[in-house]
Amino acid sequence: MTRLNMRTVVLSALIATGLYVGSGVTAPVQATTPEADEPIETTVQEEIDAAQAVGTVSDYSGDVSLAGGKQAGEGEDTPIDGNGKAARKSSIDIFPIQQNARFTDTFGASRGGGTRRHLGVDVMSKQMNETYAAVSGTIRKVKNEGVHEGKYASSFYLLLDGDDGRSYFYVHLNNDTPGRPKGCDGKGGMENALSPRLVEYYNQHKTLQGARVERGEHIGYVGSSGNASCGVDHIHLEIWPAHGWDAQKRALNPYPILKAAYDTHGAPYGNNGIGNNSPKPSEPSKPEAGNKPTAEKPAAEKPAAEKPSSNSPLEGAERISSSERIGTAARLSASSFKTATTAVVVPADTYQGALLGAPLAAAHNGPVLLSETGRLSEATQKELKRLGVRNVYTVGTMPGASSGLTKAGFKVTTVDHKDPAVLANKVAELVAQSNEGKSELSAIENRHVILVSGDKNAWPDALAGSVLAATDKAPVLFTDRDTISDQTLETIKDLNPSHISVIGGTARVSDKVFKKLQSQFMLVDRLSGPGRVETALAVSSYMVSKNPSITNRVFVATSSNYPDALAAGPALAAQGGVLVLANPSGSNSAVREWISSQNGVDNLYVIGGTSVMPNATVNAIAKSAR
Structure with missing residues (x-):
């Protein structure tokens, strides 16, 4: 087994067990970059820290320098609670990641020796799981739109201007071939980063800027593009209080918003939300007390981590x-x-x-x-x-x-x-x-x-x-x-x-x-x-x-x-x-x-x-x- 493949296996195993979040694991793994032929020795925890700690919007890591600026999460409409966290009432009712998603409250966490703070929440999932529009809105930008499958792209992200006046920043969309048969090749293209409808829209309009998406609509796939480590598949989600790149400096804490959305409404298209014991929300029919919607019974079947193979011939249909x-x-x-x-x-x-x-x-x-x-x-x-x-x-x-x-x-x-x-x-x-x-x-x-x-x-x-x-x-x-x-x-x-x-x-x-x-x-x-x-x-x-x-x-x-x-x-x-x-x-x-x-x-x-x-x-x- 190659060093790169071993690295992917180790990271995937950690993700599956949930040990990747704040675990302090120091088992050596391999990280590679498109610019380097030789892998760089690092540790799992260093990989995770690196995936969350870069300080510019162009690197889209979700961190910005705090030197001379406001504390992360601070803004005109963002009250800070006693623990320094942004206290926000949930404004969405869609949990935006499919299947087996895990996340913790890392908003405002120190990065770069205290020079930066984390401005989002990392929702850990599996490569090629779907991600959904938290609200209806208009796409402001998609990084590397137009790069098709087979061509190299370092990263994909999507910035959505919501109809609620906020912006939703989806980072680390997939850029690799599904299943990564050759490791992190960066050649998945927009076809494996974005939903089929958005790919279709781009092919017709030659841009995704201005494209409308609806609440709950499939918009992309989970991955580890950009500065995320190969195999540490997740969506880094930020919620900004207004439209425009400047609003990132006043980012809201997504954690209470996401958790409230899941606790109240569930993950609409996946079988798990927070942790492995969450129910599978779908189209329920039996109400709870007070006629509140109920979640569908948990499915007995285990969903696939990636797009299922289409190599087997079609028989009987x-x-x-x-x-x-x-x-x-x-x-x-x-x-x-x-x-x-x-x-x-x-x-x-x-x-x-x-x-x-x-x-x-x-x-x-x-x-x-x-x-x-x-x-x-x-x-x-x-x-x-x-x-x-x-x-x-x-x-x-x-x-x-x-x-x-x-x-x-x-x-x-x-x-x-x-x-x-x-x-x-x-x-x-x-x-x-x-x-x-x-x-x-x-x-x-x-x-x-x-x-x-x-x-x-x-x-x-x-x-x-x-x-x-x-x-x-x-x-x-x-x-x-x-x-x-x-x-x-x-x-x-x-x-x-x-x-x-x-x-x-x-x-x-x-x-x-x-x-x-x-x-x-x-x-x-x-x-x-x-x-x-x-x-x-x-x-x-x-x-x-x-x-x-x-x-x-x-x-x-x-x-x-x-x-x-x-x-x-x-x-x-x-x-x-x-x-x-x-x-x-x-x-x-x-x-x-x-x-x-x-x-x-x-x-x-x-x-x-x-x-x-x-x-x-x-x-x-x-x-x-x-």
């Missing part, structure tokens, strides 16, 4: 994918529709438009396609032309795409509103009209209504509900967790439904809202499970109960993110199929048991590429259908 979500939607359309006169085009960066548009597209026997909001995406235009589409509905705010559609000769009907609940009511009316060819909402033939949470993190329920909505051509409406608006109630009354299905557990739509619906309408049921995977299975089971032959075609999509399956609803409705969500790095016992219990699963399809749903994962699921 067919893959529908492209290099990005817009192309995948076009291929889903091509697999389901030979021709169509009408299609629905929605923004590619949110799920609400695709969910609302699914029954509208199905009512017109056409697809849902995705596009950038600022312009009409080429893959979408090509698919519209192939289908022979003449009429296009756009659902959501996408002025550039709508203009492009008009210029391309399509008749465009724009449906938009800044309030998603109001937008849903408007689309519901169009679905009713399309189903009957009449303007009266009460004339809808299939009087089934789907109700889901309008929260941006409720996308797993939305994916499952979109297939049911498209299959039944049932309008979709949004509600808050604890309150359903009078306007939405009036829309439901106008629709005169014979059946209302609430998708998701009480953490998304409370018993209070559910009982209010029951008091006013004849048949109201809830389709949910203890987590996002089980909720999707509950929806599929309901669909099978109505049409057992529908299991002839089962489609599998990742439970980790929504982009690939955004357009699945009308496509699956056209083919006659059901959707299941699966953990890309887990055993998926619930999914396999469900599939094995069905009769006649003759065709299995996977939506998305191997990076989001590896062949090995799909092959294990496919065996259940044999």
Whole structure:
């Protein structure tokens, strides 16, 4: 074993046991730099100290010189408690790192013999675990954007200007080849540093500056780039009280903010937060006392440390994918529709438009396609032309795409509103009209209504509900967790439904809202499970109960993110199929048991590429259908 590989193994073992934080371990390991051919002898503790103690923003270590300046954490809106720590009330409800994350309060810790102080918190995790946007906002800068896989980049970081007025600085994003087969080669490129959507955005716009990200959205991968030591994988996170680089001097202590976010809401997409005994938060359905959301039961499966291998051949399933979500939607359309006169085009960066548009597209026997909001995406235009589409509905705010559609000769009907609940009511009316060819909402033939949470993190329920909505051509409406608006109630009354299905557990739509619906309408049921995977299975089971032959075609999509399956609803409705969500790095016992219990699963399809749903994962699921 080479000295470099031995070093990686030692550090990884320390990370796995949690001994790397303040351990004082002095076992010799090897550190290398791109500029030096020979490794430099050091110790684990020295490696960690070095990874946290460099004093300039350009080195992005999270430390700045205190000479002649304020104490770290001190600022106009940053009161200091009796222990010298920045006392802040939590302002986020997303724990921004996936799986097995550990962190301690090192904010303000002395560095460089007392000349510097640590201005962030190091959230230790594993290489290629995902990191998420703590809040919605706009990207100010990404270090080394445009450096692609195979080319050397010393580091990647991302600075997010939050809509809450603060800045969020994510440092040490991955820059190495996943798994580090050749050690810390720095050749992972932006494809292994940033989320697929951000890579796609850069390829289209040639910059990430100004790109919007939404709270809870996957934005990057954990690594050890920059001055972090190879194998000491983590995200150094800073929170600044204002936008702009100068605000770093008044950095807030992230620790109480992160801990409060995890304690209250959990890590949304990982199975562990602080320590190894934390529950796996997901899409829970059983409330705690007082109707508070509860976390999903801990998963029995152990998540993989890195992206699962896609080297094994795909067996017993067919893959529908492209290099990005817009192309995948076009291929889903091509697999389901030979021709169509009408299609629905929605923004590619949110799920609400695709969910609302699914029954509208199905009512017109056409697809849902995705596009950038600022312009009409080429893959979408090509698919519209192939289908022979003449009429296009756009659902959501996408002025550039709508203009492009008009210029391309399509008749465009724009449906938009800044309030998603109001937008849903408007689309519901169009679905009713399309189903009957009449303007009266009460004339809808299939009087089934789907109700889901309008929260941006409720996308797993939305994916499952979109297939049911498209299959039944049932309008979709949004509600808050604890309150359903009078306007939405009036829309439901106008629709005169014979059946209302609430998708998701009480953490998304409370018993209070559910009982209010029951008091006013004849048949109201809830389709949910203890987590996002089980909720999707509950929806599929309901669909099978109505049409057992529908299991002839089962489609599998990742439970980790929504982009690939955004357009699945009308496509699956056209083919006659059901959707299941699966953990890309887990055993998926619930999914396999469900599939094995069905009769006649003759065709299995996977939506998305191997990076989001590896062949090995799909092959294990496919065996259940044999």
